[in-house]
Amino acid sequence: MLYHYYMKINFKLLLAALFAACFIPCATAQVTVVKQDGLKVYLDTSELNRNVTVGETFKIITGQEKLTNPKTGKDLGFIYHYSPEGKIIEVQPLYAVGQLPEKGEYTAGQEAVITAAQQTAVVSSVPSATTDAAPAGKTLVSNRKIKTYPVLQREIVSAVKADLSALPGEEIAALDTKGNLLLYAEENGSLRQLAEKKLSGKEPLTLSALDIMGTGRAQLFAAVYESKRQKISTLVFDASDNEFKELDSLPYFVKELGCGDNKKIYAQKPFVGGAKGGDVRELAYEKGRFAAGKSVFNPRGSWLTGVNYYPIQTAKKENLVYTASTGKLRLRLDNGKYADSPNLFATAPNRVKYKQDIVPFYPSVQAYGPAGHATLAAVQNTTALGILSESFGSYKSSKIHFLTYENGTLDVRETLELNGFLYDTNCTAVGILAPQVVSGGQTVLTEIFR
DSSP states (O other): OOOOOOOOOOSOHHHHHHHHHHSOOTTSEEEEEEEEETTEEEEEOTTOSSOOOTTOEEEEEEEEEEEEOTTTOOEEEEEEEEOOOEEEEEEOSSEEEEEOSSOOOOOTTOEEEEEOOTTSSOBSSOOOTTOSSOOTTOOOBBOOOEEEOOOBSSOEEEEEEEOOSSSSSOEEEEEETTSEEEEEEEETTEEEEEEEEEOTTOEEEEEEEEOOSOSSSOEEEEEEEETTTTEEEEEEEEOTTSSOEEEEEESSEEEEESSGGGOEEEEEEEOTTSSSEEEEEEEEEETTEEEEEEEEEOOTTOOGGGEEEEOOSOSSSOEEEEEOTTSOEEEEOTTSOEEEOOSOSSSSOEEEEETTEEEEEOOOOEEESSTTSOEEEEEEEEESSOOOTTSOOOEEEEEEEEEEEETTEEEEEEEEEESSBOSOOEEOSSEEEEEEEEGGGEEEEEEEEO
């Protein structure tokens, strides 16, 4: 979503050109430097009324010079001097991390300007100058920057990207429809398989990753369903030695919510009767064991795959957003009322037969961006032959819709069309990891930058 700012300048054309060349452009966002770490600088974005995305450029203001007309003495403002141009490499809800091309000494409190990159988060249709909303009846097509990984000859249910092993950098772990847990390292443009483990007799539901043990490496949480025992549980694995070591089996449905440093692992048990999810609790590691704490929120009977909990309406309080059976995303507002989206989101979920019920597990709803100005990324799947009663159905295609809360509703701002189905999505440090299942049971792992 793009925001457009307009500045009325009553100077003559020559002075307008001078402004364009020498002054802070009106399309940039001004922020404050709060920390420097080598080539990295941390920028406070909490006061911005737009989302910052990876790939945007920034410059630190290093000085200013007053500009005066020597004939008239008229004060024309300031000329600003800048650092070399850097790029935004990471975005968190209240700050962004930028990387400079060369070493320089900057101090907390200096101002910087961020300018949107054309190839990132650009929409093909632009709203009118007076509003940031889409024109009535028209969907904005997203041209967000994406990264596509090599095709996997597997049908992937869920995938995560995290620091999982002793190798430098992050690895990708995935869970396929046959119940195989997989570990890959990215090397020279390909994915090299490091480990594989068969989860016998278990139907995969979703995969999460976070270091809650404090080991410096993320643990993997594979939520599965055992049809013979009619039981939902989560298996916990360590992959630090490039092999899967099972650490525990938890009597919960476990799922990660959040992005980057704000990611948390939550757990829920079924209601009595089994078909709906119970209260959500944060999972922790205490006294040598994994344990679920006190109830954090009530998901309205939904399972964690179709839910998020984030300060969407204001920066003061988290809001529950969930996929309703009607197909709408439903946002619970601070006053207890609800805001709805268009009914796009309840088609073609992953389904299991659980205690005589067909239970839908909707694709995850990602929430990110500044608190109170959040963006939701939600999946709309479509089928070629209709939904099979106990399975995922024949795929056709899918879309990821990006929504924001405005004026009492959840409005679709951008839509990214994909080539395959999505069982699930997860959030990386910089984007949304979407495993597209295409024809022949293959999967195209795609990272959509935020």
